[in-house]
Amino acid sequence: MTEKVGAIGSSIPRRGALDRLTGASMFSADFRLENPLALRAVRSPHSHARVLRIDTEEASRMPGVARIFTARDIPGKNLTGIINKDRPLLVEDKVRFVGDPVALVAAETEEAAERAAGAVNVLYEVLPAVYDPADALANEAPLIHEKGNLLFRRRVVRGDAASAFSSCAVVVEETYRTSFLEHCYLEPDAGAGWVDADGTLVIIASTQNPHYDHSEVAALLGVEDGRIRIIQAATGGGFGSKLDLNMQGFIGLALYHLQRPVRCVYSREETFIATSKRHALIMEMKTGAGKDGRLHAMKCRILCDTGAYGSYGIAVASRAAVHAGGPYEIEHVDTEVLCVYTNNPVAGAMRGFGTPQVAFAHESQMDLLAEKLGMDPFEIRRRNALRVGSVTATGQKLEASVGIGECLDAIKESYEKARSARSDRGDSPFTCRGVGIGAMWYGIGNTGMQNPSTAQVEIDLDGAVTLYTGCADIGQGSTTVLAQIAAGTLGLAPDEIRMIVADTKLTTNAGATSASRQTYISGNAVRDAAAKLVDVLLTEAVDLMKVPKNSLAVEGGFVVYKGDTDRRIAFSKLAARARRKGIPLRWQGYFDPVTSPLNPDTGHGEPYATYAYACHLAEVTVDITTGEVTVDRVVAAHDVGRAIHPEGVVGQICGGVAMGVGFALMEEFKPGVTASFKDYHIPTANDMPEVVPLIVESSEPTGPFGAKGVGEPALIPTAPAVLNALSDALGKRIYHLPANLERVLEAANKRG
Amino acid sequence: MIEPLKTVPISFKVNGRPVSLEVGAGETALHAIRERLQLTGAKEGCGIGECGACTILVNAKAVNACLMLAAQMDGTSIRTVEGLAGGGSIHPLQKAFLDHHAVQCGFCTPGLLMSAAALLKEHPCPDRRTIADGLSGNLCRCTGYRQIFQAVEAVAQGEKEKTQ
Numbered sequence: 033m034t035e036k037v038g039a040i041g042s043s044i045p046r047r048g049a050l051d052r053l054t055g056a057s058m059f060s061a062d063f064r065l066e067n068p069l070a071l072r073a074v075r076s077p078h079s080h081a082r083v084l085r086i087d088t089e090e091a092s093r094m095p096g097v098a099r100i101f102t103a104r105d106i107p108g109k110n111l112t113g114i115i116n117k118d119r120p121l122l123v124e125d126k127v128r129f130v131g132d133p134v135a136l137v138a139a140e141t142e143e144a145a146e147r148a149a150g151a152v153n154v155l156y157e158v159l160p161a162v163y164d165p166a167d168a169l170a171n172e173a174p175l176i177h178e179k180g181n182l183l184f185r186r187r188v189v190r191g192d193a194a195s196a197f198s199s200c201a202v203v204v205e206e207t208y209r210t211s212f213l214e215h216c217y218l219e220p221d222a223g224a225g226w227v228d229a230d231g232t233l234v235i236i237a238s239t240q241n242p243h244y245d246h247s248e249v250a251a252l253l254g255v256e257d258g259r260i261r262i263i264q265a266a267t268g269g270g271f272g273s274k275l276d277l278n279m280q281g282f283i284g285l286a287l288y289h290l291q292r293p294v295r296c297v298y299s300r301e302e303t304f305i306a307t308s309k310r311h312a313l314i315m316e317m318k319t320g321a322g323k324d325g326r327l328h329a330m331k332c333r334i335l336c337d338t339g340a341y342g343s344y345g346i347a348v349a350s351r352a353a354v355h356a357g358g359p360y361e362i363e364h365v366d367t368e369v370l371c372v373y374t375n376n377p378v379a380g381a382m383r384g385f386g387t388p389q390v391a392f393a394h395e396s397q398m399d400l401l402a403e404k405l406g407m408d409p410f411e412i413r414r415r416n417a418l419r420v421g422s423v424t425a426t427g428q429k430l431e432a433s434v435g436i437g438e439c440l441d442a443i444k445e446s447y448e449k450a451r452s453a454r455s456d457r458g459d460s461p462f463t464c465r466g467v468g469i470g471a472m473w474y475g476i477g478n479t480g481m482q483n484p485s486t487a488q489v490e491i492d493l494d495g496a497v498t499l500y501t502g503c504a505d506i507g508q509g510s511t512t513v514l515a516q517i518a519a520g521t522l523g524l525a526p527d528e529i530r531m532i533v534a535d536t537k538l539t540t541n542a543g544a545t546s547a548s549r550q551t552y553i554s555g556n557a558v559r560d561a562a563a564k565l566v567d568v569l570l571t572e573a574v575d576l577m578k579v580p581k582n583s584l585a586v587e588g589g590f591v592v593y594k595g596d597t598d599r600r601i602a603f604s605k606l607a608a609r610a611r612r613k614g615i616p617l618r619w620q621g622y623f624d625p626v627t628s629p630l631n632p633d634t635g636h637g638e639p640y641a642t643y644a645y646a647c648h649l650a651e652v653t654v655d656i657t658t659g660e661v662t663v664d665r666v667v668a669a670h671d672v673g674r675a676i677h678p679e680g681v682v683g684q685i686c687g688g689v690a691m692g693v694g695f696a697l698m699e700e701f702k703p704g705v706t707a708s709f710k711d712y713h714i715p716t717a718n719d720m721p722e723v724v725p726l727i728v729e730s731s732e733p734t735g736p737f738g739a740k741g742v743g744e745p746a747l748i749p750t751a752p753a754v755l756n757a758l759s760d761a762l763g764k765r766i767y768h769l770p771a772n773l774e775r776v777l778e779a780a781n782k783r784g
Numbered sequence: 785m786i787e788p789l790k791t792v793p794i795s796f797k798v799n800g801r802p803v804s805l806e807v808g809a810g811e812t813a814l815h816a817i818r819e820r821l822q823l824t825g826a827k828e829g830c831g832i833g834e835c836g837a838c839t840i841l842v843n844a845k846a847v848n849a850c851l852m853l854a855a856q857m858d859g860t861s862i863r864t865v866e867g868l869a870g871g872g873s874i875h876p877l878q879k880a881f882l883d884h885h886a887v888q889c890g891f892c893t894p895g896l897l898m899s900a901a902a903l904l905k906e907h908p909c910p911d912r913r914t915i916a917d918g919l920s921g922n923l924c925r926c927t928g929y930r931q932i933f934q935a936v937e938a939v940a941q942g943e944k945e946k947t948q
Binding site for chain 1: 822823824825826827828829830831832834835837864865866868869874878881882883884885887888889890891892893894897915916917919920921922923924925926927928929930931932933
């Protein structure tokens with residue numbers, strides 16, 4: 033396949049960026065519909081209560097109210113969820129968290145909808161609630177779902193960890209805790225909709241997975257697939273939360289009954305109360321190594337608080353189990369993850385699916401082992417790093433593209449400089465400095481499950497090429513990258529590719545924008561479609577030029593003879609020729625990574641076709657009188673296989689570092705307390721360290737042009753690196769995230 | 785008893801164009817701009833002045849439009865992202881954001897551009913620290929701010945070279 037120079041590995045202007053810069057982009061709340069109704073959910077103030085009666089009569093008579101819906105108005109199946117269906121759109125019998133919706137108001141104005149929502153009278157019988165996952169597993173615990181409070185258990189077992197510990201020179205055993213986090217995408221959830229002349233319910237949505245939304249709304253309404261159309265609007269970030277059905281079902285329900293345009297725009301407060309959070313984890317981890325620093329055994333017990341409903345809890349638990357050991361060879365592994373319902377907010381997908389949490393634990397363990405052994409933290413990681421041929425805890429042999437060693441080597445010089453610099457300095461008796469490393473691995477795509485993507489590439493008789501993809505670009509840049517992959521395959525410039533994106537009427541399923549999967553999986557689907565079209569064009573050219581196919585290439589809209597590039601035929605001519613013979617000009621591409629399901633007892637299998645690797649070096653300064661931590665510098669090395677769009681990769685890395693700094697030091701969603709940005713702080717421009725992104729390209733043979741992914745890996749090593757740097761600075765370790773002012777101060781006060 | 789005011793007549797300039805509106809007494813400037821003038825570039829990210837997505841220029845100063853009453857726009861000159869380029873081609877900041885890949889999801893972008901424009905008016909040659917301070921009222925969850933800093937620096941550098 034000829035590769036168009038400039039298409040791959042080139043930081044071209046991002047698709048849609050200009051419209052976002054001029055204010056022309058249409059986000060869901062920006063659509064102007066004719067006389068739309070406003071939707072507002074009535075949400076539970078209780079975390080666990082039986083719904084005895086919902087009285088909508090008085091509220092329905094208020095001025096401007098069109099209708100108030102309850103569970104009885106849902107014509108189809110009132111249960112949603114991408115993995116396990118346990119979550120009603122509107123609760124009928126029992127609310128399970130503060131924010132569970134019980135009714136939906138449709139009114140002429142936002143104000144009327146809000147007033148009526150406040151006037152809906154719900155009679156509750158408050159039930160005992162449980163907020164701690166360990167308590168929820170006790171025999172006498174209140175039952176949140178009929179099947180019990182244990183949603184899922186994942187075991188990963190390799191070798192015999194119990195006996196292996198006895199032969200270890202050093203063993204460390206600690207318990208780590210992380211908190212619920214809010215995604216804080218800048219655009220609060222929003223959507224709008226109308227009914228087309230042919231009766232199709234059209235829903236514009238801020239979403240990460242339009243095809244999932246489509247099937248879920250069709251099932252809720254009990255209508256055939258063709259009556260629904262989901263169009264992804266410009267989407268202002270998602271980070272996992274917009275994988276759930278948020279406002280889409282409400283809009284579908286109102287359209288179905290009222291046949292009038294509607295809009296549903298969440299306030300920031302509503303996104304805080306209603307949408308999913310990052311899972312809070314409790315991780316007991318025991319790790320043993322030999323005198324040489326080689327890891328021998330790891331035992332891990334994790335409790336994963338999924339809150340009131342499953343959402344992506346099963347995926348988070350599974351991924352946490354597989355990744356618990358970190359990017360290292362460990363012969364003996366014994367991991368168990370329990371995913372447990374509580375009456376906390378729903379915890380779902382958030383950038384990394386449990387891997388950021390376990391990385392905090394395994395990277396702290398690595399530093400503790402190094403300390404006990406008197407070994408350098410860099411050295412213990414380098415010695416244990418996975419390599420080609422390594423076998424993972426699930427028994428998977430890594431065949432190629434294992435770049436963790438290269439990532440470590442990439443930060444080595446900066447690490448050594450930082451280590452010597454921090455001991456030289458001591459500019460104030462009230463501050464101290466530290467240096468830390470965090471490393472990670474991350475499997476691309478869903479865990480041991482099918483997760484295909486599809487795409488189509490079409491050429492018209494003028495030679496113009498259109499790419500159809502269902503892949504939702506939520507800001508990460510997939511639309512640009514997929515255009516580059518199509519262009520690279522077809523020998524065109526990326527801006528010559530027209531694109532139809534994330535509209536369920538016009539595009540086929542590309543799967544969720546999650547699990548860092550779109551470049552690798554949808555990229556391969558696009559490449560497959562484009563390659564099939566190229567083959568048609570080459571075949572036609574062979575017939576005309578009378579030369580072998582392998583002497584031809586595609587370039588600039590022509591098929592050219594490699595031996596004499598003046599001999600060329602335009603795509604348009606070849607397309608017309610193919611059309612006359614009835615050969616299709618639109619080709620379907622498809623890719624599903626080769627994986628195998630994990631054995632339910634042992635966790636054995638090949639959960640991912642490829643893994644991304646990364647390590648970060650963090651330098652911090654701690655004010656021991658206030659507990660304030662300044663992250664001065666982060667050097668971030670990422671093995672992405674191949675950077676299709678290097679500046680896009682850099683953008684992901686820097687954004688990931690920012691989110692990682694928040695995870696490490698400041699972010700915590702306290703159920704029942706945290707309400708909005710006034711009490712939940714994310715890093716501002718002033719909180720950012722100097723970031724030095726280093727792109728490592730350990731090419732993945734099965735990736736499109738060698739690419740893997742970076743979206744989630746970008747975030748994962750930052751918090752472990754910052755926490756290890758904090759420990760280096762203070763001589764005391766913090767085991768509970770976030771390492772906020774109080775925890776840092778406490779650690780500072782305990783130091784000798 | 786005096787009836788409370790329900791609506792207020794106001795006249796002001798938006799992006800150089802004179803406008804007269806009858807606005808609600810409790811209506812925010814952001815609501816009036818988005819819903820009445822259909823200028824949806826300014827975004828509502830939080831409604832309480834924490835995120836900066838609604839930043840507009842009021843008499844050349846950056847203001848959170850969600851915290852300003854519509855009535856307070858009376859007699860002022862308002863600039864929104866739609867008018868940043870001043871009718872002509874693209875504003876240097878918009879060009880620099882594009883060139884430096886400073887846009888990801890783009891929801892915070894209009895507010896950041898307005899804050900950056902106000903910052904550069906006050907500090908034509910800001911250092912990194914001054915830029916971070918000037919933009920610290922605008923939250924971005926995607927970019928980590930680095931490429932935004934680079935874009936603002938590029939504009940400042942360009943202006944400096946022009947005046948030399």
